[in-house]
Amino acid sequence: MMQILVTGGAGFIGSNFVHYVMKHSDFQVTVVDKLTYAGNLASLANLPTERFRFVQGDITDAQLVDRLVRTVDAVVHYAAESHNDNSLADPGPFLATNIMGTYTLLEAVRKHGKRFHHISTDEVYGDLALDDPYRFTEHTPYNPSSPYSSTKAGSDLLVRAWVRSFGVAATISNCSNNYGPYQHVEKFIPRQITNIIDGIRPKLYGSGENVRDWIHADDHSSAVLTILEKGVSGETYLIGADGEHNNKSVIEAILSGMGKSADDYDQVTDRPGHDLRYAIDSTKLRTELGWTPSHADFTAGLAATIHWYQANEDWWRPQKTATETKYAAAGEQTLYPTAAAPQ
């Protein structure tokens, strides 16, 4: 029976992956997570104790990482500072966790000869024009825009160097924007759902023409499990589910899905350096490893996500005030006039 170490398993996608693995494999799972503001033990509730253990710790702690890595067969590395807006306000933690944390893990898997899977993002490729007929592939040159995406790009390059120079058995996946349960309310979709629940108008950055390529977190998890089991060492796989939507249409869909008027939102200050469009071509993963997503219907996935936040207020309520205070402190301003702005 395979034993895996999941870093960042108390975060959004890591916790979804742990639940997915419990359901679809017989793996034993150890999660190591620092429990930053983004980590939440409630996302890992009710897991079978005979197959799951949680260790609170920092992936930059080399002694702890060494101790944990030597006891497992493989490491699946999700832990990161993950939010672009935070990286613009304070890049330091992004360098520490995303660069030094990845380096610390790589040194441990190198020493103990363990398999490594590195979770990364499509943001390492920069952005595309709205009318670009091409999507990101494994051959697209790196061109990150933000402190967050540049540290993720740096961590990907470290993994490639450890494969080539030291023979570490590692794979990398770069995925597009995830949605689903357990996502922190600082992120776009849960922020708007919980704003509407609280009677606050949703906040659209700029004109909202920016496009993200949405994938359900469950589909990301099934892809990572596929790569862990069948991926070829040294290879990179792009993960995406053909889910391109612009932000304006997503906010309108959330409002309509919650019984509100579709134009009942505020346009607010745009994100500096805001990437225009991400789009993934996942042909390699589909043809070489036989993966297909199972949540093809974004409208249905969004409705289920809205329902999850409505039914799980206990999970997100403790994050909400601090998150909105952070956005206000960062200088978020409403840009009037908008279509439905109050007179």
Ligand code: NAD
């Ligand atoms: P998240 O912010 O929800 O979770 C990150 C987790 O890492 C938290 O539980 C946090 O406590 C933990 N963590 C942070 N610093 C740590 C440290 N130094 N040591 C140990 N644990 C630490 O992030 P997420 O959205 O779940 O993203 C997970 C991974 O997936 C990241 O590597 C991110 O770059 C990547 N990714 C995210 C998306 C997305 O849409 N959210 C898409 C593609 C790739």
Ligand code: DAU
């Ligand atoms: O593409 C993968 C990336 O997706 C991951 O690597 C990141 O970890 C993850 O956070 C996500 O990055 P984005 O910056 O795309 O996600 P975010 O949820 O912050 O924003 C999505 C889009 O919505 C983006 O164009 C900015 C916009 N936005 C965001 C917020 C929080 C708004 O219009 N209003 C908002 O209130």
